[in-house]
Amino acid sequence: MIRIERPAEIDVPLVFDSPHSGRDYPPDFDHRIDRQVLRQAEDSHVEALYAGVVALGAPLLHALFPRSYIDPNRALEDLDDEMIEGPWPEATRPGDKTRRGVGLIWRRLRGLGEIYDRKLTVAEVQHRIETCWRPYHAALRALLDGAHGRFGQVWHINCHSMPAMGDETTPDGPALRADFVLGDRDGNSCDPAFTRFVAAELGALGYAVELNDPYKGAELVRRYADPAAGRHSLQIEINRRLYMDEVSLARAPGFERLRADLDRLTAAIKRHAEAALGA
Numbered sequence: 001m002i003r004i005e006r007p008a009e010i011d012v013p014l015v016f017d018s019p020h021s022g023r024d025y026p027p028d029f030d031h032r033i034d035r036q037v038l039r040q041a042e043d044s045h046v047e048a049l050y051a052g053v054v055a056l057g058a059p060l061l062h063a064l065f066p067r068s069y070i071d072p073n074r075a076l077e078d079l080d081d082e083m084i085e086g087p088w089p090e091a092t093r094p095g096d097k098t099r100r101g102v103g104l105i106w107r108r109l110r111g112l113g114e115i116y117d118r119k120l121t122v123a124e125v126q127h128r129i130e131t132c133w134r135p136y137h138a139a140l141r142a143l144l145d146g147a148h149g150r151f152g153q154v155w156h157i158n159c160h161s162m163p164a165m166g167d168e169t170t171p172d173g174p175a176l177r178a179d180f181v182l183g184d185r186d187g188n189s190c191d192p193a194f195t196r197f198v199a200a201e202l203g204a205l206g207y208a209v210e211l212n213d214p215y216k217g218a219e220l221v222r223r224y225a226d227p228a229a230g231r232h233s234l235q236i237e238i239n240r241r242l243y244m245d246e247v248s249l250a251r252a253p254g255f256e257r258l259r260a261d262l263d264r265l266t267a268a269i270k271r272h273a274e275a276a277l278g279a
């Protein structure tokens with residue numbers, strides 16, 4: 001349920017991951033909501049936008065399962081146990097995202113309705129954790145540890161896309177968004193100079209960039225970041241209006257231009273990381 005696009009040899013201290021672009025809907029999902037509507041939860045095409053990083057010498061991990069089935073960018077405790085039939089055997093700690101219906105197992109979709117007309121069994125939630133969440137995290141950790149072990153530092157780029165507007169499930173409400181939102185958990189998940197560098201590169205390419213608003217970075221950057229130990233994680237959210245139709249999910253004419261700009265950005269990130277290693 002995951003895939004790693006690997007270069008012949010990993011020779012740069014960069015790891016890219018796309019946790020939300022999966023579109024292989026497992027037969028046991030059993031959701032009520034219309035499939036095409038549910039697919040609006042995907043960060044569609046993000047793994048294709050970053051495909052060029054493999055030629056740069058970096059691996060790209062991406063989920064094949066959809067984020068609405070189980071979300072690898074949430075902690076296992078971030079679970080709404082009212083969705084589950086019978087007692088959940090572990091402790092839960094539902095956070096703000098769970099209250100908005102978008103925790104570990106999503107409950108509802110952006111004002112479009114409830115995903116299920118049933119409760120989920122303990123066994124099926126455990127199955128999603130074991131077949132999707134844990135393999136994704138194990139793969140990401142192995143890639144990050146491998147690069148860190150070899151180079152002494154690692155730059156992890158956590159790749160996402162966002163709807164053009166917020167809504168009631170997001171902290172910003174119904175507001176238009178910038179072209180890119182960089183999330184470093186308010187300066188805590190990577191060297192702030194790295195965030196400024198990426199923002200400046202995107203600005204030079206002509207894009208409007210916001211920092212940590214409305215997305216600061218969630219579990220995947222929180223869990224693996226340790227800037228003092230040379231582990232830098234940055235979340236990059238791309239506005240979907242730059243490259244796709246948000247209802248049909250089709251690629252828009254801007255797709256190729258954006259992909260070419262991301263090739264320029266990731267090449268610049270590589271130079272930045274190599275310069276930091278040499279310093």
Ligand SMILES: [Zn+2]
Binds near residue numbers: 159161
């Ligand atoms: Zn995402």
